[in-house]
Amino acid sequence: MKTKSLLFLFAVAAILQLVVPASMILRRERVLQHGQVFKFRTAPVDPYDAFRGRYVALRFDQDSAPVPQGADFKRNEKVYALISEDAGGFAYFSGIRRSRPASEPHLALKARHVSGTNVYLRLPFDRFYMDEREAPRAEEAYWENSVRSNQNAYVQVRIEKGFGVIEDLYIAGTPIRDYLAQHPPEPSR
Amino acid sequence: MSQKQIRWLLGELPTLLNEGVINGAAADRLRQHYESAAGKGRNWALTVFGILGGTLVGLGIILLLAHNWTDMSRAMRTALAFSPLVASLLLAGGILRSGNDSPACREGIGIFWMLSIGAAIALVAQTYHIPGDAGRFAMTWMLLSLPVVYLLNATGPALAYLAGMTFWAIDAQEGGGHAILFWPLAALVLPHTAAAARGNPYASRPAVLFWGISAALCVATGVTLEKVLPGLWIIIYASLFAGLYLAGEFWFGAAPSFWQKPFQTVGSFGAVVLALLLTYEWPWEEIGWHYWRHGAPYHGLAAALDYALAAALPVAAIVLLASSVRRGKAGAIFLGAMPILAVMGYALAARTGQEGGAIALFNAFVLAIGIERLVHGFRARLIGTVNAGLLIVFALILLRFFDADLDFVFRGVVFVLLGIAFLAVNLVLARRKGAAP
Numbered sequence: 001m002k003t004k005s006l007l008f009l010f011a012v013a014a015i016l017q018l019v020v021p022a023s024m025i026l027r028r029e030r031v032l033q034h035g036q037v038f039k040f041r042t043a044p045v046d047p048y049d050a051f052r053g054r055y056v057a058l059r060f061d062q063d064s065a066p067v068p069q070g071a072d073f074k075r076n077e078k079v080y081a082l083i084s085e086d087a088g089g090f091a092y093f094s095g096i097r098r099s100r101p102a103s104e105p106h107l108a109l110k111a112r113h114v115s116g117t118n119v120y121l122r123l124p125f126d127r128f129y130m131d132e133r134e135a136p137r138a139e140e141a142y143w144e145n146s147v148r149s150n151q152n153a154y155v156q157v158r159i160e161k162g163f164g165v166i167e168d169l170y171i172a173g174t175p176i177r178d179y180l181a182q183h184p185p186e187p188s189r
Numbered sequence: 190m191s192q193k194q195i196r197w198l199l200g201e202l203p204t205l206l207n208e209g210v211i212n213g214a215a216a217d218r219l220r221q222h223y224e225s226a227a228g229k230g231r232n233w234a235l236t237v238f239g240i241l242g243g244t245l246v247g248l249g250i251i252l253l254l255a256h257n258w259t260d261m262s263r264a265m266r267t268a269l270a271f272s273p274l275v276a277s278l279l280l281a282g283g284i285l286r287s288g289n290d291s292p293a294c295r296e297g298i299g300i301f302w303m304l305s306i307g308a309a310i311a312l313v314a315q316t317y318h319i320p321g322d323a324g325r326f327a328m329t330w331m332l333l334s335l336p337v338v339y340l341l342n343a344t345g346p347a348l349a350y351l352a353g354m355t356f357w358a359i360d361a362q363e364g365g366g367h368a369i370l371f372w373p374l375a376a377l378v379l380p381h382t383a384a385a386a387r388g389n390p391y392a393s394r395p396a397v398l399f400w401g402i403s404a405a406l407c408v409a410t411g412v413t414l415e416k417v418l419p420g421l422w423i424i425i426y427a428s429l430f431a432g433l434y435l436a437g438e439f440w441f442g443a444a445p446s447f448w449q450k451p452f453q454t455v456g457s458f459g460a461v462v463l464a465l466l467l468t469y470e471w472p473w474e475e476i477g478w479h480y481w482r483h484g485a486p487y488h489g490l491a492a493a494l495d496y497a498l499a500a501a502l503p504v505a506a507i508v509l510l511a512s513s514v515r516r517g518k519a520g521a522i523f524l525g526a527m528p529i530l531a532v533m534g535y536a537l538a539a540r541t542g543q544e545g546g547a548i549a550l551f552n553a554f555v556l557a558i559g560i561e562r563l564v565h566g567f568r569a570r571l572i573g574t575v576n577a578g579l580l581i582v583f584a585l586i587l588l589r590f591f592d593a594d595l596d597f598v599f600r601g602v603v604f605v606l607l608g609i610a611f612l613a614v615n616l617v618l619a620r621r622k623g624a625a626p
Contacts (some may be wrong), residue, residue: 003288006340010285013336014278018271020333021309025267028317055321129315131259166318177259 031165035158038091055127064118065093073111080106108162128169195223239297240345247304254312270312273305299343303334324360347378348401368413391449403455420476427531428502430459435509467551473544503528523561555585
């Protein structure tokens with residue numbers, strides 16, 4: 001009897017342990033298949049995470065949205081940021097809502113701080129994980145390619161129902177891995 | 190008794206038997222008794238190797254996954270993420286079905302199982318570029334891992350759980366979250382601890398757990414404090430350390446070695462270090478209700494915990510102190526008095542805005558503890574206790590000399606005298622011990 005109840009509890013724990021990562025996967029796969037595509041300009045830098053490996057940290061050009069003067073948003077408050085596209089086809093935040101917008105594209109996220117008529121946002125994408133040898137080169141490629149007048153790195157994100165998933169990182173209009181393959185590292189001296 | 194002593198005793202048995210000191214039956218009983226003790230030592234070594242093995246394999250897999258094999262499709266990566274987890278589930282299921290009771294197996298597989306859960310979540314996070322929220326990662330991982338502790342009755346994963354939750358609390362408090370949740374979540378390892386301590390609370394398994402709990406208590410108390418009322422930490426930490434020490438003496442007073450006294454060791458060491466800190470001015474500056482803190486980062490509810498702790502911990506420590514004294518442990522009154530002194534010092538500094546009184550109080554307190562240890566050590570002929578007393582007095586004088594404007598010759602002479610005192614006391618004690626029959 002004791003073994004039986006133990007095995008039952010084991011089964012419950014095992015199912016939970018499998019379901020949690022599986023649900024993480026399913027939610028994102030759904031967005032990657034059906035979500036609307038947006039491009040966010042970014043500046044990648046290359047740090048390291050002991051558990052998840054090397055990644056390119058993303059710093060976004062656009063991390064705030066305008067609000068009416070005197071709008072009272074609190075730190076860590078849950079908000080919905082409306083997304084629009086500029087003339088170059090890049091995404092920016094055009095406004096903030098407290099309740100979920102019915103049809104406009106938006107992201108559900110948290111307010112970081114408020115300054116005047118701008119709410120700065122905690123973006124739900126801050127890393128792009130890469131092969132441990134490629135990540136430093138990705139950062140290099142970005143800096144070589146990016147002068148003040150020509151910031152041409154962006155992440156492509158798919159968004160559905162306020163939830164965003166990163167699809168790929170682009171340098172000069174090419175997916176980062178293709179870009180690195182076309183520009184092999186110079187042989188070391 | 191150490192393994193070396195046991196081996197010596199077992200080696201002596203034939204001689205004792207030949208010389209007629211003991212008979213054959215007694216020799217057999219002694220052999221049986223001590224050989225099983227030696228066997229326990231081997232089991233413990235096996236368990237440690239089991240834990241090390243599980244840890245290394247698990248960490249190795251995490252490193253391999255962290256390399257990030259970009260050439261793989263998302264489906265393949267998903268399969269990869271689940272394979273260590275499925276393997277550890279099969280292993281654990283096998284153990285549970287067979288009823289295998291070997292602690293080495295359970296601990297080793299337990300740690301591997303726990304790490305494979307972390308690896309699965311980490312690889313999913315890597316594949317989908319999930320934001321780097323370390324606290325949330327730790328929380329998900331730890332909650333999913335908690336069943337490992339109970340299903341396998343494994344202590345290694347219990348300690349890892351405590352460490353992970355402490356990490357989460359630190360991260361949550363920095364991010365302005367509710368680290369207060371740490372307490373109910375950490376308490377989830379208590380049933381395991383109680384079960385491990387049943388029978389022999391001085392065995393290796395409960396001792397390791399108690400060390401872990403003491404360490405987590407000391408860190409998490411500071412982390413979860415909201416620090417709304419400046420200086421309240423003085424009362425809380427003084428009571429925490431004194432309470433740990435008293436609780437250890439009260440419930441585990443019969444522990445044969447230092448290693449089996451985690452509460453007393455952490456409590457008394459913490460109390461002395463804190464008392465030495467409190468002989469400085471800075472902890473007492475700008476404390477009390479005149480310097481209340483407000484604002485967005487301070488949570489009212491979590492601040493209530495500060496007040497609850499500041500009230501409950503000293504009371505608990507004083508109740509323990511009274512019980513210890515009633516049991517005839519008068520020595521406990523020295524360290525045990527620390528919460529009362531902390532409250533007095535706090536009230537004094539907060540009311541008058543002057544630090545002098547509180548500082549004098551704690552200088553006297555440290556000196557009293559040091560001398561009490563010295564005297565007690567002399568009486569009971571315990572060299573370790575005498576040295577601890579000397580060390581405390583020595584530390585106090587050393588600190589005073591570094592912040593007082595005394596000239597070098599004076600300081601030099603006192604240092605030499607203190608050193609001679611140190612040596613002389615040891616010599617006298619060693620002689621007495623040698624002379625004793």
